[in-house]
Amino acid sequence: MTVIRAFVSRSAPLMACLGLLAIWQVAALMLKTDSFPGAWEAIKAIPSILGDQESLINILASIRRMAIGFSVAVLVSIPLGLMMGRSRAVASFFNPLLMITYPVPKAALMPIILLWLGVGDIAKMLVIFLGVSLPVIYHSFQGAKAIEEKMLWSGAAMGLSAAQRMIRIVLPAALPEILTGCRTGLVLALITMVTSEMIARQSGAGNILFNALDMGQYDTVYAMIIIIGAMGIGLDAAFERLRARLVRWSEPGFEIPLSFA
Amino acid sequence: MKLMPSRPNVEAKAAPARQTGAAMITIDRVSQVFRTSGRREHLAISDISLTIEDGAFVSILGPSGCGKSTLLYIVGGFVSPTEGVARVKGKAIRGPGPDRGPVFQEFALFPWKSVLGNVMYGPRQQGVKSGEAEAQSRALIEKVGLKGFEHFYPKELSGGMKQRVALARTLAYHPAVLLMDEPFGALDAHTRTRLQNDLLKIWERDRKTVLFVTHSVEEAVFLSDRVVVMTRAPGRIKQIVEIDLPRPRRRSELLLDPRYQKYVVDIEGMIDDTSEDELRP
Numbered sequence: 001m002t003v004i005r006a007f008v009s010r011s012a013p014l015m016a017c018l019g020l021l022a023i024w025q026v027a028a029l030m031l032k033t034d035s036f037p038g039a040w041e042a043i044k045a046i047p048s049i050l051g052d053q054e055s056l057i058n059i060l061a062s063i064r065r066m067a068i069g070f071s072v073a074v075l076v077s078i079p080l081g082l083m084m085g086r087s088r089a090v091a092s093f094f095n096p097l098l099m100i101t102y103p104v105p106k107a108a109l110m111p112i113i114l115l116w117l118g119v120g121d122i123a124k125m126l127v128i129f130l131g132v133s134l135p136v137i138y139h140s141f142q143g144a145k146a147i148e149e150k151m152l153w154s155g156a157a158m159g160l161s162a163a164q165r166m167i168r169i170v171l172p173a174a175l176p177e178i179l180t181g182c183r184t185g186l187v188l189a190l191i192t193m194v195t196s197e198m199i200a201r202q203s204g205a206g207n208i209l210f211n212a213l214d215m216g217q218y219d220t221v222y223a224m225i226i227i228i229g230a231m232g233i234g235l236d237a238a239f240e241r242l243r244a245r246l247v248r249w250s251e252p253g254f255e256i257p258l259s260f261a
Numbered sequence: 262m263k264l265m266p267s268r269p270n271v272e273a274k275a276a277p278a279r280q281t282g283a284a285m286i287t288i289d290r291v292s293q294v295f296r297t298s299g300r301r302e303h304l305a306i307s308d309i310s311l312t313i314e315d316g317a318f319v320s321i322l323g324p325s326g327c328g329k330s331t332l333l334y335i336v337g338g339f340v341s342p343t344e345g346v347a348r349v350k351g352k353a354i355r356g357p358g359p360d361r362g363p364v365f366q367e368f369a370l371f372p373w374k375s376v377l378g379n380v381m382y383g384p385r386q387q388g389v390k391s392g393e394a395e396a397q398s399r400a401l402i403e404k405v406g407l408k409g410f411e412h413f414y415p416k417e418l419s420g421g422m423k424q425r426v427a428l429a430r431t432l433a434y435h436p437a438v439l440l441m442d443e444p445f446g447a448l449d450a451h452t453r454t455r456l457q458n459d460l461l462k463i464w465e466r467d468r469k470t471v472l473f474v475t476h477s478v479e480e481a482v483f484l485s486d487r488v489v490v491m492t493r494a495p496g497r498i499k500q501i502v503e504i505d506l507p508r509p510r511r512r513s514e515l516l517l518d519p520r521y522q523k524y525v526v527d528i529e530g531m532i533d534d535t536s537e538d539e540l541r542p
């Protein structure tokens with residue numbers, strides 16, 4: 001009984017993926033239009049994309065921009081969010097700024113950014129940076145604000161300076177919340193990466209996708225969607241593993257594989 | 262030998278100087294006003310003066326909400342009083358410091374650290390080498406009865422266990438003054454008795470200055486040199502009772518001692534009086 005249950009819960013994500021592909025295949029067979037190839041055709045196109053050197057360079061360039069944009073955003077946003085959470089002055093300075101930028105779709109800023117920085121890497125990384133920053137700042141802020149004051153008092157009584165308390169108490173205590181923000185940020189990094197390449201076509205995974213669309217190579221389009229989707233799932237799952245490891249001390253006692261919580 | 266204690270000293274501000282030593286903590290006409298979220302001002306404690314000599318064990322008793330924790334926070338330097346000054350060794354308290362170790366009512370353990378990590382935190386911060394800090398911490402953990410739980414995280418502990426970790430964590434960095442806010446409140450009677458005895462032993466050996474908040478009259482009389490009884494909010498000092506019982510104190514002897522019993526009954530009476538005062542319009 002428990003063995004079966006364990007098997008079912010472990011293979012559930014895989015089953016869900018297969019189910020989705022099956023529905024796709026059936027729908028494609030029923031609709032029979034050129035612009036909607038079946039799942040199988042799309043999957044068949046994947047090896048030729050991944051085997052092509054130019055495509056690979058494109059995809060790797062995307063990943064590189066995403067990695068840089070994400071890392072810089074995290075490195076800037078965590079300290080900023082934590083300081084906002086601990087200091088009313090810092091919070092009231094940055095809050096209006098964030099409130100204005102929050103609802104603006106980062107892709108909508110793309111034309112302006114392109115105008116200033118050109119179509120190169122910098123412009124795209126900046127868009128990714130903007131997309132990732134906000135959730136990370138927000139969650140770091142919430143995490144730092146929610147810390148029990150007496151934890152900081154305990155640290156102060158042991159002789160920790162304000163700076164030491166920030167790094168050695170606020171940061172670890174807020175870590176679960178910070179990592180939740182980073183996880184959202186990671187998915188947003190992928191999304192802004194693709195949109196930035198859609199607007200500033202030059203290189204990248206998004207570029208392959210939209211070029212194929214222009215040329216009517218629909219199996220490539222769908223294959224790229226699968227590749228980008230798989231990258232997203234893979235990154236998210238890897239990050240979730242890292243997160244669960246880092247904040248084991250705060251987790252309730254069960255796990256959902258590949259959860260999207 | 263006189264069996265009955267003389268009538269407890271009723272004058273709050275002029276507590277007689279004790280033989281224990283020089284003043285460690287002086288609380289001088291301290292009041293604390295809090296601004297509550299309804300923008301109303303709330304007087305938590307009012308005009309409190311108290312001197313605690315070096316090496317004295319002083320307990321504070323009083324109804325819930327009378328400002329016992331607030332007074333402790335002021336001595337800890339976590340809260341600065343609206344009026345008056347608190348001093349430690351004659352110097353006005355500006356902020357927290359490792360000379361005053363708090364044990365909070367809410368434990369405030371570091372949840373990302375194991376039991377051992379929590380207890381080692383203070384000594385490590387003070388520059389004790391990691392091996393030495395670990396050995397000392399393990400000994401303390403054993404002393405508070407948590408041997409075998411060194412690698413548990415706070416979320417995996419019961420309330421009473423957390424309380425014992427909080428106690429060990431503060432004892433670990435050897436503060437000269439212990440500020441203990443109902444440190445045994447969440448413990449079962451048996452563990453409570455054991456830790457009271459342990460605390461007494463530690464105190465009799467190191468002669469730390471202790472400011473101890475409790476709701477238990479027996480506990481206060483058993484442990485203290487002096488018991489401070491506070492009134493209902495806004496907290497004022499109602500009476501200060503010198504506990505003139507011989508040390509070292511043994512629980513088994515003390516419980517049978519009529520002087521001990523008289524102190525307990527007297528102080529319980531004072532606390533009852535306090536609530537009667539409150540019932541009068």
Ligand SMILES: Nc1ncnc2c1ncn2[C@@H]1O[C@H](COP(=O)(O)OP(=O)(O)OP(=O)(O)O)[C@@H](O)[C@H]1O
Pocket residue numbers: 295296297303304305323324325326327328329330331332366494
């Ligand atoms: N930060 C704060 N803001 C506003 N009011 C506060 C604050 N802290 C405490 N108070 C008020 O001050 C009074 C005293 O609180 P305190 O925590 O010192 O009581 P206490 O004697 O320790 O009570 P207990 O025995 O229940 O722990 C209470 O009426 C409380 O509402």
Ligand SMILES: [Mg+2]
Pocket residue numbers: 329330331366442
């Ligand atoms: Mg209290």
